[in-house]
Amino acid sequence: MSLNHESLPEPNAAGELFVDFANTLEYDRGEAIDSVPEPDALLTWLRERDLISDRGRATESARLRRDPQEAARRLERFGHLRQLLHDVAESVGRSGHPSKRQVRELNHILRHGLHYHELRLDSDGTRYAFAQVGDRLDQARATIASSLAHFLADDDASRLRACANPACRLVFVDHSPTGRRRWCDMRTCGNQAKVARHRARARESAEHG
Numbered sequence: 001m002s003l004n005h006e007s008l009p010e011p012n013a014a015g016e017l018f019v020d021f022a023n024t025l026e027y028d029r030g031e032a033i034d035s036v037p038e039p040d041a042l043l044t045w046l047r048e049r050d051l052i053s054d055r056g057r058a059t060e061s062a063r064l065r066r067d068p069q070e071a072a073r074r075l076e077r078f079g080h081l082r083q084l085l086h087d088v089a090e091s092v093g094r095s096g097h098p099s100k101r102q103v104r105e106l107n108h109i110l111r112h113g114l115h116y117h118e119l120r121l122d123s124d125g126t127r128y129a130f131a132q133v134g135d136r137l138d139q140a141r142a143t144i145a146s147s148l149a150h151f152l153a154d155d156d157a158s159r160l161r162a163c164a165n166p167a168c169r170l171v172f173v174d175h176s177p178t179g180r181r182r183w184c185d186m187r188t189c190g191n192q193a194k195v196a197r198h199r200a201r202a203r204e205s206a207e208h209g
């Protein structure tokens with residue numbers, strides 16, 4: 001095992017990091033738009049959220065460019081996590097909790113994110129830091145997964161949703177007071193649903209009227 005001593009933040013709940021990652025796959029009127037379709041886009045996304053260091057990004061970028069099969073494998077692993085995030089959101093929206101299979105898959109990803117604490121002595125004194133064991137990409141993936149795990153364990157887990165508009169499916173957390181929001185955005189997706197219902201009713205009354 002290799003040790004990476006890089007200055008990264010402590011992996012933690014990181015708010016709703018998992019929501020951001022889930023929505024790197026968006027649907028525009030049902031058509032998929034992937035904002036991390038290739039390794040460098042993914043590495044940039046991870047860097048922007050402090051999930052890898054500058055050095056880590058450069059090293060991984062060079063490594064994945066040399067080995068297209070490995071690059072495809074890594075993209076697939078992140079794609080699998082993203083699918084899992086969407087599936088969990090749909091499952092929670094439907095039944096209030098993730099399925100047993102989803103929990104197993106989430107735990108499998110979490111196991112790849114081993115880290116430990118250590119004291120470091122720098123020129124300006126000692127610092128309590130964390131170091132990761134092994135692979136920085138698996139670690140980054142586990143940190144995204146842990147933000148979902150924390151959310152499901154600590155927060156009002158039943159507030160997780162996938163937008164009820166089947167052509168959108170954006171993942172969001174319902175922070176409304178009543179907790180009964182069904183659409184990512186009332187003005188767009190919610191409104192479309194209202195318009196569609198109105199049209200269906202109008203059609204029906206024209207046919208039967």
Ligand SMILES: [Zn+2]
Pocket residue numbers: 163164165168169170183184185189
């Ligand atoms: Zn929506």
